[in-house]
Amino acid sequence: MNAIAKFLRSPIGQKWVMALTGLFLVSFLIVHLSGNILLLLPDNGRTFSAFVDWMESRWIIRILSILLFLGFAIHIVQGILLYRYNRKAKGARYAVTATDNSSWSARHMALLGIGILLFLILHLWDFFFPMKVRKTFHHHQLYDEVVQTFQNPLWVLAYVLGMIILGLHLSHGFQSAFQTLGIRHPKYTPFIVAFGKWFSILVPLLFAIIPIALYFKFS
Amino acid sequence: MKLTLKIWRQKNAQDKGHFETYEVDAHEDMSFLEMLDVLNERLIRQKKDPIAFDYDCREGICGACSMVINGKPHGPLPGTTTCQLHMRHFKDGDTIWVEPFRAAAFPVIKDLMVDRSAFERIMQAGGYISVNTGSAPEANSIPVPKPIADKAFDAAACIGCGACVAACPNGAAMLFVAAKISHLGLLPHGQPERYIRARKMVERMYLEGFGNCTNIGACEAECPKEISLEHIARMNRWFAKASLIETEEA
Ligand code: HEM
Ligand code: SF4
Ligand code: FES
Numbered sequence: 001m002n003a004i005a006k007f008l009r010s011p012i013g014q015k016w017v018m019a020l021t022g023l024f025l026v027s028f029l030i031v032h033l034s035g036n037i038l039l040l041l042p043d044n045g046r047t048f049s050a051f052v053d054w055m056e057s058r059w060i061i062r063i064l065s066i067l068l069f070l071g072f073a074i075h076i077v078q079g080i081l082l083y084r085y086n087r088k089a090k091g092a093r094y095a096v097t098a099t100d101n102s103s104w105s106a107r108h109m110a111l112l113g114i115g116i117l118l119f120l121i122l123h124l125w126d127f128f129f130p131m132k133v134r135k136t137f138h139h140h141q142l143y144d145e146v147v148q149t150f151q152n153p154l155w156v157l158a159y160v161l162g163m164i165i166l167g168l169h170l171s172h173g174f175q176s177a178f179q180t181l182g183i184r185h186p187k188y189t190p191f192i193v194a195f196g197k198w199f200s201i202l203v204p205l206l207f208a209i210i211p212i213a214l215y216f217k218f219s
Numbered sequence: 220m221k222l223t224l225k226i227w228r229q230k231n232a233q234d235k236g237h238f239e240t241y242e243v244d245a246h247e248d249m250s251f252l253e254m255l256d257v258l259n260e261r262l263i264r265q266k267k268d269p270i271a272f273d274y275d276c277r278e279g280i281c282g283a284c285s286m287v288i289n290g291k292p293h294g295p296l297p298g299t300t301t302c303q304l305h306m307r308h309f310k311d312g313d314t315i316w317v318e319p320f321r322a323a324a325f326p327v328i329k330d331l332m333v334d335r336s337a338f339e340r341i342m343q344a345g346g347y348i349s350v351n352t353g354s355a356p357e358a359n360s361i362p363v364p365k366p367i368a369d370k371a372f373d374a375a376a377c378i379g380c381g382a383c384v385a386a387c388p389n390g391a392a393m394l395f396v397a398a399k400i401s402h403l404g405l406l407p408h409g410q411p412e413r414y415i416r417a418r419k420m421v422e423r424m425y426l427e428g429f430g431n432c433t434n435i436g437a438c439e440a441e442c443p444k445e446i447s448l449e450h451i452a453r454m455n456r457w458f459a460k461a462s463l464i465e466t467e468e469a
Binding site for chain 2: 003004006007010011012013014015016082085086088089090091092093094095096097098099101102103106107109172175176179180181182183184
């Protein structure tokens with residue numbers, strides 16, 4: 001135990017924390033997307049509502065959502081700590097900075113992370129807080145609330161922007177997590193890199209299509 | 220060819236430092252260092268302080284010639300040190316910005332010279348093989364598989380120049396340390412100590428104030444010896460193993 005705690009506090013260990021929580025959040029994206037995509041079925045939300053009902057009645061989902069909250073919290077706090085540590089280690093900046101030696105996303109992971117955090121706050125504010133905390137609507141009304149929210153084009157735009165930021169974060173983050181964990185092999189790494197590229201395009205794209213589709217369907 | 224140079228001048232570690240502009244008339248067959256030599260001759264004739272910069276071999280093997288040229292350690296040419304960079308890669312009328320390597324662990328001594336002794340201390344922490352391996356053994360007495368020999372050789376090409384640290388937005392020294400850990404740990408004589416070595420060198424690296432890798436990859440792109448990020452993945456693996464499994468108690 002002592003060895004594990006010591007490792008997780010070492011800087012490479014802190015990177016492992018970033019990578020493990022990052023991959024955990026990636027797995028959450030898949031679950032979240034498979035639920036949300038039901039919003040696109042042409043059945044006025046019947047399947048989606050049934051899914052929400054099922055989720056609300058399972059204690060395992062409760063536990064997973066607490067884990068998810070912890071995952072986000074640890075990833076965010078650790079990310080900000082790493083960012084501050086690295087700013088200090090760099091010290092003075094260059095007058096001229098080369099930008100062709102690395103990707104923009106790789107150099108701006110913390111900025112993209114803050115972007116995701118802002119999106120996350122907006123997103124929780126839209127559905128989670130009114131439904132679970134303020135209880136201004138019941139989860140049976142969630143479908144109507146979602147449709148309602150995306151009648152506002154500004155909201156559609158905010159969500160699309162949020163997904164672009166998420167895509168950029170993942171375009172570096174996905175393969176980076178494997179590198180951090182030391183999982184690298186000439187045979188498998190090209191697959192991991194290619195999978196990460198497609199994942200970072202397709203998953204945010206599918207998420208983003210939902211508000212766009214709902215906007216056009218009901219306007 | 221006529222060039223405008225914007226060179227970082229800084230009297231000592233305490234000085235704030237500033238850019239100074241110089242016009243030089245260079246020949247395209249000169250190396251970048253020779254071009255600076257010509258400028259320094261002129262400054263000396265004018266009784267001005269010449270520009271301090273590091274060099275030793277001038278043939279791309281010692282790693283001393285540290286400077287950042289137009290935002291790139293060792294300048295624009297891939298796989299090339301400053302001393303091997305020739306002026307024909309610039310155009311007449313170019314403005315060239317020359318700055319010292321930047322990282323908190325590499326403090327500026329004067330002008331373009333930085334203190335890279337942190338690398339020596341990382342080497343002292345574990346960059347060696349503890350037993351005396353004697354004189355070169357008969358080449359075939361210890362079989363080393365060709366792919367392993369190749370990997371170790373690629374890692375051994377690291378000249379300890381510090382360009383990886385200079386290029387890294389996090390001021391991390393992972394590529395250098397990983398190259399050493401791979402180079403020594405992959406070959407038979409260095410293998411018994413590979414996990415302990417990884418732990419000792421990585422711990423020293425952080426004590427020296429280097430940053431934490433976020434896999435940006437600028438180091439690999441700017442390394443004059445084109446050391447691969449593959450070695451960093453191996454170091455992450457070995458360090459984890461050293462911390463979690465191959466601990467002293469085990
Ligand atoms: C659904 C949301 C998110 C997912 C799926 C995600 C995923 C990832 C992954 C896979 C990594 C790579 C880990 C590594 O380099 O080893 C990463 C890194 C990082 N993330 Fe996130 N992240 C998310 C949200 C956030 C948020 C909200 C923040 C912070 C405010 C953030 C900040 C960072 C930072 C600073 C890094 C480190 C940069 C690096 O290591 O290259 N992320 N993220
Ligand atoms: S890894 Fe490359 S850039 Fe870093 S010290 Fe070695 S030779 Fe220089
Ligand atoms: S002076 Fe030795 S590598 Fe450039």
